Amino acid sequence: xxxxxxxxxxxxxxxxxxxxxxxxxxxxxxxxxxGGQQPICNEDRTIWTVFNGEIFNYIELxxxxxxxxxxxxxxxxxxTIVHAYEExxxxxxDHLNGQFAIAIWDEPRKRLxxxxxxxxxxxxxxxxxxSRLLFASEVKALAAGGATLALDxxxxxxxxxxxxxxxxxxxxxxxHSLPPGHLMxxxxxxxxxxxxxxxxxxxxxxxxxxxxxxAAGEVRxxxxxxxxxxxxxxxxxxxxxxxxxxxxxxxSLVRNYTRNRVRTFSVAFEEAEFDESESQAAMVRYLNxxxxxxxxxxxxxxxxxxxxxxxxxxxxxxxxxxPLMMLSGLVRSSGYKVVLTGEGADEVFAxxxxxKEAKIRRFWARQPQSKWRSSLFGRLYxxxxxxxxxxxxxxxxxxGAAITDLDNPAYAHGSRWGTTRRIWNFFTPATREALAGRxxxxxxxxxxxxxxxxxxGLSRDQYLESKTLLSGYLLSSQGDRVxxxxxxxxxxxxxxxxxxxxxxxxxxxxxLRGLExxxxxxxxxxxxxxxxxxxxxxxxxxxxxxxxxxxxxRPLPYVTExxxxxxxxxxxxxxxxxxxxxxxxxxxxxxIGFADNQAFxxxxxxxxxxxxxxxxxxxxxxxxxxxEEGVRIESVQ
Amino acid sequence: xxxxxxxxxxxxxxYLFTNDESAIADDDSLLKKGIVDSTGMLELIMHVxxxxxxxxxxxxxxxxxxxxxxxxxxxxxxxxGK
Numbered sequence: 001x002x003x004x005x006x007x008x009x010x011x012x013x014x015x016x017x018x019x020x021x022x023x024x025x026x027x028x029x030x031x032x033x034x035g036g037q038q039p040i041c042n043e044d045r046t047i048w049t050v051f052n053g054e055i056f057n058y059i060e061l062x063x064x065x066x067x068x069x070x071x072x073x074x075x076x077x078x079x080t081i082v083h084a085y086e087e088x089x090x091x092x093x094d095h096l097n098g099q100f101a102i103a104i105w106d107e108p109r110k111r112l113x114x115x116x117x118x119x120x121x122x123x124x125x126x127x128x129x130x131s132r133l134l135f136a137s138e139v140k141a142l143a144a145g146g147a148t149l150a151l152d153x154x155x156x157x158x159x160x161x162x163x164x165x166x167x168x169x170x171x172x173x174x175x176h177s178l179p180p181g182h183l184m185x186x187x188x189x190x191x192x193x194x195x196x197x198x199x200x201x202x203x204x205x206x207x208x209x210x211x212x213x214x215a216a217g218e219v220r221x222x223x224x225x226x227x228x229x230x231x232x233x234x235x236x237x238x239x240x241x242x243x244x245x246x247x248x249x250x251x252s253l254v255r256n257y258t259r260n261r262v263r264t265f266s267v268a269f270e271e272a273e274f275d276e277s278e279s280q281a282a283m284v285r286y287l288n289x290x291x292x293x294x295x296x297x298x299x300x301x302x303x304x305x306x307x308x309x310x311x312x313x314x315x316x317x318x319x320x321x322x323p324l325m326m327l328s329g330l331v332r333s334s335g336y337k338v339v340l341t342g343e344g345a346d347e348v349f350a351x352x353x354x355x356k357e358a359k360i361r362r363f364w365a366r367q368p369q370s371k372w373r374s375s376l377f378g379r380l381y382x383x384x385x386x387x388x389x390x391x392x393x394x395x396x397x398x399x400g401a402a403i404t405d406l407d408n409p410a411y412a413h414g415s416r417w418g419t420t421r422r423i424w425n426f427f428t429p430a431t432r433e434a435l436a437g438r439x440x441x442x443x444x445x446x447x448x449x450x451x452x453x454x455x456x457g458l459s460r461d462q463y464l465e466s467k468t469l470l471s472g473y474l475l476s477s478q479g480d481r482v483x484x485x486x487x488x489x490x491x492x493x494x495x496x497x498x499x500x501x502x503x504x505x506x507x508x509x510x511x512l513r514g515l516e517x518x519x520x521x522x523x524x525x526x527x528x529x530x531x532x533x534x535x536x537x538x539x540x541x542x543x544x545x546x547x548x549x550x551x552x553x554r555p556l557p558y559v560t561e562x563x564x565x566x567x568x569x570x571x572x573x574x575x576x577x578x579x580x581x582x583x584x585x586x587x588x589x590x591x592i593g594f595a596d597n598q599a600f601x602x603x604x605x606x607x608x609x610x611x612x613x614x615x616x617x618x619x620x621x622x623x624x625x626x627x628e629e630g631v632r633i634e635s636v637q
Numbered sequence: 638x639x640x641x642x643x644x645x646x647x648x649x650x651x652y653l654f655t656n657d658e659s660a661i662a663d664d665d666s667l668l669k670k671g672i673v674d675s676t677g678m679l680e681l682i683m684h685v686x687x688x689x690x691x692x693x694x695x696x697x698x699x700x701x702x703x704x705x706x707x708x709x710x711x712x713x714x715x716x717x718g719k
Contacts, residue, residue, distance in 0.1 A: 593676030
């Protein structure tokens with residue numbers, strides 16, 4: 001099992017066996033390079049742990065535990081886990097600030113504890129196979145341990161609605177993902193899963209009483225503190241630089257508040273439509289960092305897509321993770337193991353257009369006849385000026401659906417989920433039958449907390465965004481999995497749980513001020529960045545989609561093979577005749593909309609998952625990491 | 638093939654990848670049914686312009702002209718002076 005996770009930890013292996021339990025670990029050494037081998041145990045060798053990730057507050061936690069009489073044998077963050085568990089029992093997770101997937105074997109109690117970090121930065125999968133519980137950071141390790149993998153139509157239906165299956169569901173039958181902020185305890189033959197943290201709005205009178213400027217000051221202070229903690233490592237730490245507010249803000253604060261001379265990394269695209277090189281170069285000059293860029297072409301996206309799916313282990317509807325996998329390859333070939341990223345700021349401080357769109361729709365719903373209110377969409381989506389649906393009559397049809405249905409929990413998300421769900425049109429009758437009329441949207445909404453309906457609109461929208469897209473897609477397929485493909489650890493200061501808790505106690509108007517997104521974060525970073533970056537509207541990160549899989553109007557050889565009627569029929573998920581028409585539309589370059597491109601990428605990635613994991617033919621594809629070369633941009637001294 | 642059938646076959650083939658006429662009703666709203674999104678509307682306009690040699694003016698880009706098989710058919714007929 002552990003050999004299959006070599007890419008997550010190429011620096012060493014460790015094992016511990018005790019009666020019915022075996023723990024194994026593949027190490028990516030970052031803290032206590034000499035003494036941090038895992039598994040690690042307590043003083044009397046009765047509590048053992050393996051974990052993937054980082055405990056950022058390990059220095060403070062160690063001091064507290066030593067005061068309480070614990071003796072440490074190493075300088076690693078891992079060891080704080082066993083002593084914290086000894087001291088606090090299952091409450092140990094409340095004392096951890098970090099990103100982690102943890103397994104603890106408590107020998108005296110014969111108890112196994114699994115724990116996952118609060119927002120799902122590190123993955124943790126499990127399954128029961130012939131009365132054995134198998135758990136691992138990736139599904140391929142469960143397969144190596146003997147689990148038989150089959151795709152679950154419910155998981156596919158979720159992936160083709162929310163962009164990923166929603167924990168604990170995965171796209172594989174009988175394989176579960178421990179949800180973020182949850183513990184699993186296996187004891188006396190029982191298995192219980194319990195929540196220890198939740199992304200919810202918080203009531204805090206002191207925070208609610210802050211002025212906007214005071215709140216911005218607090219955000220700055222807490223973000224600096226999160227960055228300080230997350231720079232802890234015994235190896236150099238780099239940073240991604242997209243050219244936008246979030247990553248630029250992090251790099252600027254690193255430069256201003258720490259002694260680290262940070263090295264920065266970015267992706268550039270050959271197509272101007274996707275490229276942000278100019279903003280990146282401007283930030284490099286401003287921040288004076290040593291910077292290197294990997295340039296990504298359509299051809300590379302098509303070629304490396306199988307390698308990507310080997311790591312995501314799930315169907316996806318966008319190709320955007322490929323360039324990020326190339327970026328982590330560049331980080332690795334530059335001699336780095338750890339990078340800070342700007343991920344999470346859009347969820348915590350409300351950066352996405354979907355939040356603004358919902359705000360306009362709620363505002364419009366108060367006076368549905370108002371033309372001026374509906375014209376605000378033109379301000380939000382500049383492209384509408386040149387779009388056939390840009391006039392008020394079409395905008396009313398397009399954005400006005402169910403506008404007064406204000407109690408609908410999916411008020412903001414319904415339209416996006418509907419576009420993605422068009423992939424269901426390609427399902428075979430057998431796949432539809434297996435779904436048995438299941439409404440995955442209603443099933444997911446039924447799991448919302450009871451108090452959800454009492455929250456303000458933005459808090460509801462932010463909660464759903466974090467529950468559906470953040471951990472399942474952004475932190476996974478576009479985060480951990482593409483970084484770990486090249487043995488790189490990504491760290492996300494914006495997802496420090498104390499910063500999230502603070503932001504979740506702020507009034508909505510501090511985050512979305514009018515139609516200005518992330519307003520309080522912009523104010524917090526105002527003197528750390530150039531004015532044009534502070535004022536710049538968020539640019540969605542995108543990459544070329546279906547066009548990447550055709551060379552001179554011919555599908556790449558593996559695409560031809562996987563999307564052939566024979567292959568599709570054998571696998572049984574999608575109707576071959578419908579898929580042929582879609583492929584032809586893409587081949588002719590006529591697929592210009594999201595829906596067709598998502599369908600193409602979703603179907604192709606499903607077929608890759610099927611071949612690699614269900615049929616076990618992963619090694620037939622080119623999945624070896626490529627050594628990425630970068631272009632260095634010299635900063636102006 | 639009638640104009641209505643031609644237009645319906647384009648919508649079925651281009652957005653739903655099928656020939657099955659029962660997949661949509663002639664008066665279904667293409668936007669509200671989620672059959673066509675904003676870029677899909679662009680494809681529809683490009684198609685009728687290329688296929689029927691007409692020009693769709695900006696003030697003609699309204700649901701009354703483009704949001705169902707019936708509406709598109711009537712609009713193209715008007716433009717062709719039928």
